[in-house]
Amino acid sequence: MKANFDFEVKYWQQGIKLIAGVDEAGRGPLAGPVVAAAVILKPDFNHPEVFDSKALSKKKREALKDLIEKEALAIGVGIVSEKEIDKINILEAARLAMLKAIKDLKIKPEFILTDFMKLPDLPHEAIVKGDQKSTSIAAASIIAKVTRDEIMKKYDEIYPHYDFKNNQGYGTKKHLEALEKNGVSPIHRTTFNPVSIYIRKQE
Template identity: 55%
Template sequence: MKKGPSQHFELQVLAQGYKIIAGVDEVGRGCLAGPVIAAAVILPLDHGICGLDDSKRLTPKKRELLYTEIYKGAIAIGIGSVEPQIIDEINILQASMVAMKKAIDGLKPQPDFLLVDGNLKSITQIPQKSIVGGDGLSESIAAASIVAKVFRDNLMKNFNDQFPQYRLDANKGYPTPDHLEALKIYGVSKIHRKTFHGVK
């Protein structure tokens, strides 16, 4: 059985003299519709939140429960969003970095070190460590992955009220067969990423 995230990286960074560590992750990079969302989370070491993990490995119900617990127990949470029109202008990689920077900028207090999911180079002037698969290894990044995922899923459910033909409540904007079929029948909406394969 795969072991869940720990505080290994957080403790490593604290031992180097840093004091405020934020975990950072994004969701929605591979979607055809909706924004890319990033979250940055600062957790106290004694947060007591059980079950933190990569959001993709959790059931929707478990994610929702943890989302509430993270909001209760976190020192600070920041959310960053970049809309489809901007994604089309600057590309998804740049948009992900902009969303992460917005999320980090929204933190009070500001962190002095970042643990970032993936292999992205420096996002801000704040020192950072990028960890591939970090949402399954670091509790701070796992918390950020859950916050970003639940926030974005709820947003896509709201979009579904405006655009029910795409079934965004079910596919969350990802390129599922039903979503691709709906694009063929109804064409693109204002929340679709027009430069993405499957949309253009």
């Protein structure tokens, strides 16, 4: 299966030209922010390797991010911190990150395609497995994923015990062992299990 422009074409044929694909990265990790990206592509963007970022290697994602940045009409990024995630829950934080990414676009989109996320008061279509079907959403998923990985790599330098540069905050064996040994860092999501369990152990 390859992502394509079928969803975009449906709206382009209605005279809607500026369509932003939107996706997020980082719903599942125990630490760090959730990051969303919004990408407006030109209709002649033709790179069949652009697909759901989770299905691509790190090297391929990084190469495609550079390509998308060169060729996209506009790219916006939205970041919501782990503190905000703990306040409003991860679903609302992911939605907020998407809204921030759309607002960050230098060109205002006429329509938005999301990876199955409803957005209030904006003309959009929420597509099931959108990052595998729509090239615009797939491009956004790549930008969001690589951007978040870069953030977690920087956090690894500040909090080296947790191996963030390799696990991106996900609950790997090494990460959980570090939590057991070193306790919770300032960037851990305190409402997520098992982080909340380790917090109770520290009390």
